[in-house]
Amino acid sequence: MKKIKDVNDFNFKDKTVLLRVDYNVPINQYGKITDETRINYSLPTINKILFDKGKIVIISHFGRPKGVFNNKYSLKFLIPILSKKLKKYIFFCDKVIGNSTEEKIKNLKNGEIILLENLRFYKEEENGDKQFSYILSKYGDIYVNDAFGASHREHSSITILPKFFNKKCIGLLMKKEILNLSIFFSKKINSPITIILGGAKIESKINFIKNFMKFADYLLIGGGMSYPFIKIDGGNVGNSIIDNIQSKIQLIKEILYENKIKNIIYFPYDVIAIKSNDDNNIKIVPIHSIPNNWKGLDIGPNSIKNFCNIINKSKTILWNGPMGLFEKKIFSIGTISIAKAIIKRRNNAFTVVGGGDSILALKMIKSITKISYLSTGGGAMLEFIKNKTLPGINAISL
Template sequence: EFADDCIGAQATEKAAELEKGEVLLLENLRFYKEEEKGDKDFAEKLAKLGDIYVNDAFGTAHRAHASTAVIAQFFPEAKYFGYLMAAELDNADKILNGAAKPFTAIMGGSKVSDKIQLIESLLEKVDNLIIGGGMAYTFAKANGGNIGTSLVELDKLDLANSLVEKAKEKGVKLLLPLDNIVADKFANDANTGVAKTGEIADDWMGLDIGPETVELFSQVVAESKTILWNGPMGVFEMESFEKGTRAIADAVVEATEKGAFSLIGGGDSAAAVAKFGLENEVSYVSTGGGALLEYMEGKELPGVKAINE
């Protein structure tokens, strides 16, 4: 059954008329601004449509919306996690609590600023922290290197250096790229070459990790017992710059085959693993990018808290 609205007479009527085994799909809740505002009255109207509340949307568990968090209070004795949500939390907890050593976190993606809290939280837990992707050029620049026209966050250079120092203090092995696949433009058909980290020519940009780095990172990953991967090593969407991400994916699979626990952290990492057809070769692929990051940072997710209270 389908209702043209998520609240109101038709939705209430159709919900009441459901037979055993039938499902009623409501119209998109976000057509109401009250959903994202976490409006209590709106949540109560939704709550009247059912007897039990099951939240299976881990991808929005970090948002305190009406349907993901506020509504749970109207089901004090009948609120539950769905199978996906339970699996997400279970697998995240394997990383957060009692991860087998050596524990390696692989951080990629474009910005250090998106991952600061996660990196700081992981420095308390990991043995190895691998940094690749666009964010690695901020570290290279902070170290006085030449990065050409590569992606960089100039206001985060001090932060990058402080993370390097923190890793040293905590005895965490921080691995940064040794070399890079460089290009003269951001395009699949660009002219490419290999450049040592910190030695990229002025008009060139780094778009993937280079062969020496692939070897170094792959070896560390293959010897790990617990792996968290969040963020690609390069612009894997373009065939010319997918090799680094592909190699790391293969190393994660190899470690998993040898008994390691591997969690792929949503977003681009999940897309990369899917692109290479390896979703079933790792321990778990998370569906929640932002939600997983916040959970890993040690934050309480509103959608989880609402069920546990």
């Protein structure tokens, strides 16, 4: 990848910076943020601009409001936490576009920050609308993309907006992500290399597996990711999750065939299964023979032992996605065991964890700081490793 400019290449004095961040943070049922990683990682970029006496217009998305205003997804809840972390008052604008927004931005003084409302309240954001991007571009002198977790999306604020700027760069979060994740396609990487994939986003993650088979020594696939493979390989997975795979059946068959030659992919041997959503009716069963009306919700003890043995001898480890329904304690053993095994390797391996569920698992055992690198992206992390870049990065380097 050719060198692209970052915020350290600019002096922002008297300049208005349009800063795209990813504040799509997880919240609980009470609206409380459960993981502040993305906010914390954005602070160095903000502080650099403030140190230069620049003005900042922060733009972000949150949730999936599908192009309409929904108070549930308003970014206003971020004002108190941003004010506390930056030790300064943060202005808020309840509209992304409009005369009142333009006026508030025009009146910003050096060292002041304004946060605009959720970009996804406008359908134009996800549609890659040029006119919407053009209007946004009038808000700043310099565009900065520090939204790694959203930079795999071809959305207006990520790929179209930068085209209207002569001066543009990446933030320090983005720079850190690129430096740390580039290890996976560099000569400095140490083997054995193990990639662990789990979670329920089957349709999207399957696309990465063939590429990972080119350089990984071990691919451990658990959670909802594993059941489509087992089913297509002739196993009975009962009622376990196998959604959205119709368009991926041929790809799954190709992966299974290739794996018979390379023997890189390891699936669970056994699972913790329940009958008809009855948490009191649980048993350990082989993953290839889950009875009808039963579904697997965690990897079993033999699978945990096998996966952990592989992790224990690995020198480079990447993890994205839980091994089951870990939010429920009775189905958390597999995910927590994987997390603990990775943590044990911290002095002997380069360990990378990305994705909200995997990070939450680390938080559950108070080990979020015991990883070599914590990525703010799940899908973005996987896509960057696959393609060695992202649409949002390409938009800056043009």
